Amino acid sequence: MTLRSRAVMASTALAGLALAAPAAAQSLNALVWCDHADPELIRPFEEAHGVRVNLREYEGTAAGLAILDQSRPGDWDVLVIDAVDVGRAVDLGLLAPLPADALPTGDFFPDLVMEDLNTRDGQVFAVTEKFGYNTVSFNRAAVDADAMADMNSLFSGDFTGRIAIYDYYLPVLGMLALNEGIATADLDAEALERLRGPLMALRAEARLVGEVVASQTALATGEVDIVVGGGEWLTAVLAEENPDLDWTIPEQGALLWAQSIAVLADSANPDLALEFVKYIVSPEGQARLATSSCYWGMPANAAAAGHLSDEERAILRWDQQPEFLARAQRYPVPDADLDAAMQDLWIDMLQQ
Amino acid sequence: MSPGAGTRQGWGFVAPALLWTAAFFAAPFALMVWLSLSRLEGRAVVPGPGLDNYVRFFTEPSLLRGLVVSLEITAVVTVVSVALAYPLAAIIAFRVPKRWQRAVLVLAILPFWTSYVVRSYAWLLVLGQGGVVNAALMGLGITDAPLQLSATRLATVTGFVHFFVMLLTLTIYANLVQLSPNYARAAADLGAGRVATFVHVILPLTLPGVVTGAFLTFVLCMGDYITPQILGGNTELTLPQLIMMQLGRRGDFPMASAMAVILMAVVSLAYLACARWLRVERT
Numbered sequence: 001m002t003l004r005s006r007a008v009m010a011s012t013a014l015a016g017l018a019l020a021a022p023a024a025a026q027s028l029n030a031l032v033w034c035d036h037a038d039p040e041l042i043r044p045f046e047e048a049h050g051v052r053v054n055l056r057e058y059e060g061t062a063a064g065l066a067i068l069d070q071s072r073p074g075d076w077d078v079l080v081i082d083a084v085d086v087g088r089a090v091d092l093g094l095l096a097p098l099p100a101d102a103l104p105t106g107d108f109f110p111d112l113v114m115e116d117l118n119t120r121d122g123q124v125f126a127v128t129e130k131f132g133y134n135t136v137s138f139n140r141a142a143v144d145a146d147a148m149a150d151m152n153s154l155f156s157g158d159f160t161g162r163i164a165i166y167d168y169y170l171p172v173l174g175m176l177a178l179n180e181g182i183a184t185a186d187l188d189a190e191a192l193e194r195l196r197g198p199l200m201a202l203r204a205e206a207r208l209v210g211e212v213v214a215s216q217t218a219l220a221t222g223e224v225d226i227v228v229g230g231g232e233w234l235t236a237v238l239a240e241e242n243p244d245l246d247w248t249i250p251e252q253g254a255l256l257w258a259q260s261i262a263v264l265a266d267s268a269n270p271d272l273a274l275e276f277v278k279y280i281v282s283p284e285g286q287a288r289l290a291t292s293s294c295y296w297g298m299p300a301n302a303a304a305a306g307h308l309s310d311e312e313r314a315i316l317r318w319d320q321q322p323e324f325l326a327r328a329q330r331y332p333v334p335d336a337d338l339d340a341a342m343q344d345l346w347i348d349m350l351q352q
Numbered sequence: 353m354s355p356g357a358g359t360r361q362g363w364g365f366v367a368p369a370l371l372w373t374a375a376f377f378a379a380p381f382a383l384m385v386w387l388s389l390s391r392l393e394g395r396a397v398v399p400g401p402g403l404d405n406y407v408r409f410f411t412e413p414s415l416l417r418g419l420v421v422s423l424e425i426t427a428v429v430t431v432v433s434v435a436l437a438y439p440l441a442a443i444i445a446f447r448v449p450k451r452w453q454r455a456v457l458v459l460a461i462l463p464f465w466t467s468y469v470v471r472s473y474a475w476l477l478v479l480g481q482g483g484v485v486n487a488a489l490m491g492l493g494i495t496d497a498p499l500q501l502s503a504t505r506l507a508t509v510t511g512f513v514h515f516f517v518m519l520l521t522l523t524i525y526a527n528l529v530q531l532s533p534n535y536a537r538a539a540a541d542l543g544a545g546r547v548a549t550f551v552h553v554i555l556p557l558t559l560p561g562v563v564t565g566a567f568l569t570f571v572l573c574m575g576d577y578i579t580p581q582i583l584g585g586n587t588e589l590t591l592p593q594l595i596m597m598q599l600g601r602r603g604d605f606p607m608a609s610a611m612a613v614i615l616m617a618v619v620s621l622a623y624l625a626c627a628r629w630l631r632v633e634r635t
Contacts (some may be wrong), residue, residue: 013604060600062600063600066632221477221480221482222481339602346534347597350414351414351417351589
């Protein structure tokens with residue numbers, strides 16, 4: 001190859017890069033939970049729109065809001081958030097209105113449209129994308145499933161040292177509230193004090209208090225046989241490895257978790273962000289999100305059933321959802337003071 | 353060159369370091385101290401100055417316990433690491449042939465070319481119910497059932513010691529190889545036995561290296577979040593874990609700043625103690 005031909009090729013390559021630059025620069029920044037980080041979920045959207053999706057994972061609404069606080073306006077386009085916290089984000093002026101007719105909520109499980117959470121004054125600000133339960137996960141080979149039908153058995157002494165507590169105060173305190181006969185919506189400062197004793201008693205029975213990976217590892221390795229606060233999101237990804245890992249909703253009930261997705265008000269790419277939201281709640285996107293490698297969960301859009309295998313639907317317990325939904329209560333929605341009190345109680349428990 | 357020119361040249365040499373320190377340490381630290389004197393109300397930071405966060409830290413047993421737990425773990429880790437690292441460094445320095453010493457040191461630090469997080473998770477599997485340690489104990493008939501080794505303070509200490517023994521070995525080894533053999537020979541000529549030579553000659557001469565390594569261990573151990581988070585199983589919270597909780601869950605930057613200032617004060621006290629001790633030794 002001559003020097004001249006090399007120079008021509010190099011110039012062509014540079015010109016190509018320059019032409020490609022605008023497309024490569026178009027990107028979407030999403031603040032999400034770990035289930036959105038699955039390439040199988042994101043790649044089809046990137047390929048369909050010729051864009052790059054930059055993801056940052058976070059856990060807990062406070063952490064997400066803190067990240068937004070520290071960011072410049074326009075840094076983020078999309079936010080995934082606990083459905084019960086959508087109102088907080090709306091109050092802070094963080095979310096952009098969404099066109100209701102662009103969202104397939106007509107195909108959703110009716111309980112999961114959650115208009116009271118995702119809508120404000122008739123305007124939609126977020127859409128539910130995935131849901132499941134914080135309840136009791138257990139190893140069927142080591143624990144009698146009948147015993148797990150009653151939350152009180154966790155305090156019986158039969159499982160001392162074989163329990164892990166999921167390290168998230170809202171669902172676990174919610175579950176203890178249900179066991180005390182307190183509806184999660186009625187959980188206030190006074191009711192919270194009633195949970196101190198049961199929480200400390202549960203801690204005394206537990207071997208560890210762990211976040212998602214630690215709880216999952218403990219259950220998978222036999223370190224513990226029960227995870228309080230677990231659910232399908234904890235065990236479904238392990239089902240292939242160990243079919244004995246199971247979950248149930250005790251007679252006292254369970255907590256319904258639901259995550260919503262929204263476009264941020266100061267998004268630099270609002271149209272692309274809306275396209276991303278539409279993709280996530282589409283039947284194809286919902287099926288991929290439901291079986292994400294980080295954790296599984298039920299899709300809000302019932303039309304996703306056609307894109308899931310029989311086996312996947314069985315693991316998700318698709319057919320039992322009406323019964324489960326009837327027995328589950330939503331997360332508590334504490335104000336700032338009650339939230340601080342809950343976290344203080346949680347730290348007291350950890351330091352016990 | 354005039355004395356004034358020499359001074360200017362000196363300032364010229366140190367100016368980059370001073371500017372760097374001012375921009376990336378002094379200014380952020382001052383900001384953190386100021387933030388620690390503010391307080392969180394709802395989701396809003398109310399500017400200080402006030403001591404609310406400090407008062408809360410020292411009056412809430414669960415928060416104060418974080419400092420106590422950190423100090424206890426750090427003390428145990430530092431003592432155990434020094435006790436294990438010193439003989440190891442001495443063996444490498446005095447028993448291993450010179451031509452093999454570098455290779456032995458490389459072998460010793462080889463495990464640390466892997467990720468810190470992965471190593472911590474590896475310890476979780478080693479110490480787990482079905483891990484190597486429990487399998488060995490039961491295989492040898494020492495225990496009938498697996499012991500709870502993971503998700504304990506023992507697991508946290510083990511993870512820390514694994515790391516810091518190597519750090520201390522390198523520090524102490526560097527001190528030992530610089531010692532002239534004539535010190536030991538002179539002591540022997542004066543009738544000192546091996547133990548007396550070690551206690552009265554070798555140990556005092558290598559103490560600066562030991563204290564330097566111990567101080568580094570103290571600082572890194574006090575401020576570490578990963579090891580207790582993975583291996584401790586949240587059975588108790590250290591000060592860095594509490595700081596992370598303030599940031600990650602509450603978004604309470606003022607309280608987290610106050611805790612960070614307290615952590616820094618403890619480390620500074622440790623430094624002053626070490627520096628003072630070293631100065632006394634040198635006189």
